[in-house]
Amino acid sequence: MKFEAVTIKDIAKALGLSTSTVSRALRDSYEISPATKKQVLEYAEQINYRPNPIALSLKEKRSRSIGVIVCEIANSFFSQAINGIESIAYDKGYNVIISQSHESYEREVIDLQYLASRSIDGLLISVSAETEDFSHLKNLHDRGFPIVFFDRVAESIHTHKVIVDNFKGAYDATKHLLDNGHQHIANLAGSPHLSITKERLGGYRKALEDHGLIYQESYTEFCLHGGMLYEEVEAALDRFTSLKQIPDAIVASADKLTTNCLRYFKSKGIKVPEEVALMGFSNLDLTDLLSPSLSVVKQPAFEMGQLATELLLQLIESKRPITEFEYKVLPLELMIRESSLKSK
Amino acid sequence: MKFEAVTIKDIAKALGLSTSTVSRALRDSYEISPATKKQVLEYAEQINYRPNPIALSLKEKRSRSIGVIVCEIANSFFSQAINGIESIAYDKGYNVIISQSHESYEREVIDLQYLASRSIDGLLISVSAETEDFSHLKNLHDRGFPIVFFDRVAESIHTHKVIVDNFKGAYDATKHLLDNGHQHIANLAGSPHLSITKERLGGYRKALEDHGLIYQESYTEFCLHGGMLYEEVEAALDRFTSLKQIPDAIVASADKLTTNCLRYFKSKGIKVPEEVALMGFSNLDLTDLLSPSLSVVKQPAFEMGQLATELLLQLIESKRPITEFEYKVLPLELMIRESSLKSK
DNA sequence: TCTTTTTACGCAAACGTTCCCGTTAAAGGC
DNA sequence: GCCTTTAACGGGAACGTTTGCGTAAAAAGA
Structure with a gap:
């Protein structure tokens, strides 16, 4: 089943003109008489002519x-x-x-x-x-x-x-948690290949250091799929909660990481923020409706x-x-x- | 700044062949000798030839x-x-x-x-x-x-x-609320022009009637923008809450209606489901994390x-x-x- | 009235492909 | 050794458009 569109040729044939004249008339060229233009325009309108963008693309590259x-x-x-x-x-x-x-x-x-x-x-x-x-x-x-x-x-x-200023975002988020009295802040990071992961990790680390704390590798877990798979978030958080000093706060570096983190805590019966605080990057427009409502770093x-x-x-x-x-x-x-x- | 792609002509010129031969060689035509085919294929690969889909589209319509x-x-x-x-x-x-x-x-x-x-x-x-x-x-x-x-x-x-079976979805949702003891169930509906709105409204109505209740127009509010604007949801819910018999449950007919409904109740300090129960159509994958977690009708x-x-x-x-x-x-x-x- | 200019239009090439026809030369049949 | 077949390739039109160039007729200039 195909759909036949009307072309400039059809107009030319119907009106006894050449395709160039029709083309020029449609483009309102000075070379075409007002009478011909009017005739072409009206007929084109009548039969609902639309220029073929494929042909134009081919011509104009x-x-x-x-x-x-x-x-x-x-x-x-x-x-x-x-x-x-x-x-x-x-x-x-x-x-x-x-x-x-x-x-x-x-x-x-x-x-x-x-x-x-x-x-x-x-x-x-x-x-x-x-x-x-x-x-x-x-x-x-x-x-x-x-x-x-x-x-x-x-x-x-x-x-x-x-x-976006990922460094500052992670820095500010981490600083906010530190200012709120959290001492052991873990970083739930995305794929280590990504520029944003590196930048956010940098901000997290700098905030810790500016606060007189030392950065510990065991407090950062990378999720290769950026949190797309719940399992990777689960594995990362399992590792955090098996540390001898369990984190009392988590900075999550991506949307899915943040929500899956919340899902993990909910499933494990771990109270947020009482047992562990959470702050993450997210652009969801209903983080205010979550339980608990999420503190987020939001991107424009x-x-x-x-x-x-x-x-x-x-x-x-x-x-x-x-x-x-x-x-x-x-x-x-x-x-x-x-x-x-x-x-x- | 433009990006010049390599064409069949370039191959033909470089190899001293005609465009038709090159075209046929690329399409593995029986008319072309194995030697020529090999030569063309290898050169095409070498200069990273890609057929121009625009030209193909024009030809094949x-x-x-x-x-x-x-x-x-x-x-x-x-x-x-x-x-x-x-x-x-x-x-x-x-x-x-x-x-x-x-x-x-x-x-x-x-x-x-x-x-x-x-x-x-x-x-x-x-x-x-x-x-x-x-x-x-x-x-x-x-x-x-x-x-x-x-x-x-x-x-x-x-x-x-x-x-989807919108009628049954709305019917089942309404029936669920009725079975749970709710008596005054309102319907927060989408645009009255939409087929889905009519179907869902029908299911809601039938469930009420099958339960021996009568359908009341004042218990259905339409949102022309389907809940896209918080204000329309707010206005609709304001009307529901100003009725002499305030609804004790709401069926919301679309994603945004459901979440904005929850947002309204949260902002007004109305407890869900204690004061008013809510069930709605939604495909969000984090309705389980909302506060309260949302009962939903989910579409495939x-x-x-x-x-x-x-x-x-x-x-x-x-x-x-x-x-x-x-x-x-x-x-x-x-x-x-x-x-x-x-x-x- | 004859030349020059202008007006209004047509022809044909081009964009990158495909494909229907040739066409050439080698191979095969006798 | 001549005719037919076949293999292997080239020419050119077509898809729908734009546009440079050519040209007829009309208008203007003398």
């Missing part, structure tokens, strides 16, 4: 669509970021094609292949938790393909990047999406190669609620 | 991509459904282009225009809360464009549809997405027009937790 690769759209941060991306792209007449890596490196490579071969004009990406090797992106980038990173960036690739996801898209469109639409790249660092918001209150 | 229109991707149900859509589309080599209507009719029409003009091969849609008039979809459908509805359907358009979102996509691809790939359409009704899952327990 651009598709007016951008690709987005994120790990998961069923994740508040990313769905909000995508809303930001869409809002800008939509305004500028660009189409957004979304792919999910599901935190898999292999899938990310395939997605990229697919998107690049789909003739997208540029790419927005937040790399998967598994991604260590960036050569798939580097290859494309080196060949002049516009790429902008957001949130999870590849340091080695020289292009625009939009991130929508704005990040917008900014990244603006930068990408700049790259795409620039006449000459760009060599000066932006490295935007946006502020985070701390929202203090019940889960991080004093233990006693 | 199909883009191998499908459009999806939903109200919001930052909504658990839809993001899960999209995962289902993506899983099937990906397997079959189709691309998915997602658009959000943000529950706006106007935006839905624009999105549709845009997608249709982007040469998608078919459309999956769950209509916006505002949509009353389906002529924009009917026009396309009448012209032979493949469309499959899921969740929120247009009854008047004769094509495949995938929904992923499966719905998969099924709808399979049906759409059938439509697209069918040689002859299809006249027999499926009307799939999937079962819902009731998850009973704290929020719906007995009042006293």
Whole structure:
């Protein structure tokens, strides 16, 4: 079953004109007489003519669509970021094609292949938790393909990047817990490959040290899938609770880590914040309704999406190669609620 | 800054062959000698040749991509459904282009225009809360464009549809509340234009009547934006609580309605389920962590997405027009937790 | 009235593919 | 040794558009 669209040829044939005349009439060229223009325009309207974007893309060597690769759209941060991306792209007449890596490196490579071969004009990406090797992106980038990173960036690739102040976010969260009297703060971290994990770990560590405490490796557990699997969070927390000095507070470095952490404590009957305080990165819009309500570090996801898209469109639409790249660092918001209150 | 891809012509020129020979060699045609094939294949691999899908689309009059229109991707149900859509589309080599209507009719029409003009091969849609008039979809459908509805359907358009048993879901939820001793059950409903709202309202009403109660209009409040705006939920609940007989339980007909309902009660200091019980439709994966944990009616979102996509691809790939359409009704899952327990 | 300018349009190439037709030369049949 | 077959490849049209260039007729200038 196929859907036959009407073309410029149909108009030309019906009106006894050439395709060039019709094309020019539709584009309101000065070379066409007002009478012909009117005739063409009216007929086009009547038969509901729409220019074929595929043909245009082929001619102009651009598709007016951008690709987005994120790990998961069923994740508040990313769905909000995508809303930001869409809002800008939509305004500028660009189409957004979304792919999910599901935190898999292999899938990310395939997605990229697919998107690049789909003739997208540029790419927005937040790399998967598994991604260590960036050569798939580097290859494309080196060949002049516009790429902008957001949130999870590849340091080695020289292009625009939009991130949040992860260091400060983790620092402030840790400091908040310290100020609230917690002494043994553990760090539930995401994939060790990710830029954000490293930055957040740095902030956590610095806060401890500024408070006169020493950083202990046993107090940091990495979750390779960023908390996507409950089992990895469970294993990490099992290890924390089997330490001789059980942590009295936890800083969780990602959305799923934070909620799965809460789920763990709930299932084990461990009271939050009485027995262990919790503070984590999250963009869920109902952390206030959780039990206990969650203290979170919130990212300006929508704005990040917008900014990244603006930068990408700049790259795409620039006449000459760009060599000066932006490295935007946006502020985070701390929202203090019940889960991080004093233990006693 | 543009990105020049390598074409069949480049290969032909480099190897001193014609484009037709190269094309055939790449497609492994019997007309080409093994030696030439090997040569072409190796060179193509070496310079990383990828066929230009735009050119293919133009030639084959199909883009191998499908459009999806939903109200919001930052909504658990839809993001899960999209995962289902993506899983099937990906397997079959189709691309998915997602658009959000943000529950706006106007935006839905624009999105549709845009997608249709982007040469998608078919459309999956769950209509916006505002949509009353389906002529924009009917026009396309009448012209032979493949469309499959899921969740929120247009009854008047004769094509495949995938929904859940909304009637039974609402019936069972209401019955559960009745069985738990609640007498005055209100219905917080979505947009009155939506098919799902009508079906759920019907189930709610039938459950009341089967229990010997009479349906009262004052016990149903519609939220035109489906709960997207907290204010509309607030206004609806304000009206319920100002009734002379205040409801002792509420059935909420959509994700945002359910959570905003909980948010309202929390802000007003109304205890759930002690003062008022709550049960609602929701696909959030952390309703168990809410305070109180939410009793929900959960939709098989992923499966719905998969099924709808399979049906759409059938439509697209069918040689002859299809006249027999499926009307799939999937079962819902009731998850009973704290929020719906007995009042006293 | 003849030349020049302007107006209004058509022709054809191009974008990257595929595929229907040739066409050439070697191989095979007798 | 001549005709037919077959293997292996090239030419060119087509998909829908835009656009540089050419050109006829009309208008303007002399």
